[in-house]
Amino acid sequence: MKETLPTKPASAQTGQPPDEVLVARARDGDLEAMDELVSRHHGSVFRTALGILSDEDAASDATQETFIKAFRGLDGFRGDASFKTWVLAITANEARGVLRKAGRRKELALDSVAPVSSKETPVDETMEREEESRRVKELLSQLPEKQKQAVTLRIFEGLSFREIGAIIGSSEGAARVNYHHGIRRLKEMSG
Amino acid sequence: MKGPDCEIVRDLLPERAVGSSPAEEGDPVEAHLRSCPDCQRELFLIQAVRSGRPEVPPELEARIHARIRGEFEEAADPSIDGVSSRSDAAQPVIGRRRWSPAWVLSAAAMVILALGTRLIWNQGDPEIVQDPIVVASQEPLPESWLWDDGIVAGAPVFDGLSDEDLQALLEELEG
Numbered sequence: 001m002k003e004t005l006p007t008k009p010a011s012a013q014t015g016q017p018p019d020e021v022l023v024a025r026a027r028d029g030d031l032e033a034m035d036e037l038v039s040r041h042h043g044s045v046f047r048t049a050l051g052i053l054s055d056e057d058a059a060s061d062a063t064q065e066t067f068i069k070a071f072r073g074l075d076g077f078r079g080d081a082s083f084k085t086w087v088l089a090i091t092a093n094e095a096r097g098v099l100r101k102a103g104r105r106k107e108l109a110l111d112s113v114a115p116v117s118s119k120e121t122p123v124d125e126t127m128e129r130e131e132e133s134r135r136v137k138e139l140l141s142q143l144p145e146k147q148k149q150a151v152t153l154r155i156f157e158g159l160s161f162r163e164i165g166a167i168i169g170s171s172e173g174a175a176r177v178n179y180h181h182g183i184r185r186l187k188e189m190s191g
Numbered sequence: 192m193k194g195p196d197c198e199i200v201r202d203l204l205p206e207r208a209v210g211s212s213p214a215e216e217g218d219p220v221e222a223h224l225r226s227c228p229d230c231q232r233e234l235f236l237i238q239a240v241r242s243g244r245p246e247v248p249p250e251l252e253a254r255i256h257a258r259i260r261g262e263f264e265e266a267a268d269p270s271i272d273g274v275s276s277r278s279d280a281a282q283p284v285i286g287r288r289r290w291s292p293a294w295v296l297s298a299a300a301m302v303i304l305a306l307g308t309r310l311i312w313n314q315g316d317p318e319i320v321q322d323p324i325v326v327a328s329q330e331p332l333p334e335s336w337l338w339d340d341g342i343v344a345g346a347p348v349f350d351g352l353s354d355e356d357l358q359a360l361l362e363e364l365e366g
Binding site for chain 1: 201202205206208209232233236237239240241242243244245247248251252254255256258259260262263264
């Protein structure tokens with residue numbers, strides 16, 4: 001077994017309607033369904049855009065554009081992939097388009113963004129982990145683009161390699177190779 | 192029984208790092224991790240990467256909601272005027288042209304200026320004020336327009352004709 005199972009959707013645990021139901025309602029113009037889809041996925045969309053654009057404001061704008069385009073184009077969503085995968089693929093295209101328009105391509109600059117706080121960790125361990133986190137972010141920014149995307153989509157979003165491949169425009173196998181090469185390089189660089 | 196090899200375990204480590212596949216008693220992955228320093232190190236690395244996951248700006252979700260309301264609420268209900276339903280946080284609408292108040296005011300000023308200029312100009316030259324069509328309709332028809340049979344070019348004048356003349360006219364028209 002090489003493929004990992006995607007994480008169980010939060011809706012399955014909370015009794016909320018699954019994405020497919022919300023998508024069908026959003027297709028009929030249900031604004032509350034759109035809002036719920038935004039609430040569920042805007043974090044992933046933002047982080048994916050940020051990973052490509054390296055700028056928080058640009059990533060916020062790209063996140064908004066992504067959802068507008070997604071809801072306008074819902075008729076083109078066939079349901080072959082999950083809504084999350086589909087909307088993240090739109091995000092990657094949107095962010096690359098922004099870069100093309102700007103005529104530049106920046107490396108990931110996670111340093112400009114505050115890390116997730118570790119609320120349940122003791123102070124000493126928190127400081128140690130924050131230092132380690134800073135170091136790893138620096139290393140992460142040095143990875144080639146596809147390796148970086150594969151690593152962040154796998155670790156930040158918990159996506160399967162098949163989903164990652166659909167987003168970065170590669171096969172499932174290539175996504176797995178990019179991920180493992182990225183992790184190996186991070187290990188080498190971190191000594 | 193032989194446990195899972197490193198390749199399989201490493202595919203599973205991201206889920207383990209976020210706790211979505213927690214260790215259980217007798218878990219073969221957990222057993223492998225205890226005996227494999229390389230995989231253990233990779234798990235720590237993944238946890239470190241995970242801890243640097245960027246935070247989402249707290250106001251972003253509300254901005255997207257407002258943008259969606261502005262974009263799709265009007266599309267669903269065209270009777271809405273397009274201003275009252277939009278919050279201040281909403282961004283400009285894509286793909287739909289709106290007249291901004293500044294443009295409307297500018298256009299109105301241009302029209303007023305043009306009319307005023309024309310009025311002032313015409314006060315100095317009464318000939319231009321008079322619309323030829325209006326003048327023609329107000330003046331009496333010249334006698335010279337009358338033909339011999341009493342028909343004025345472009346307009347019939349039957350008032351002065353006797354019944355016999357009218358009858359003759361109709362017969363002539365019917366051929």
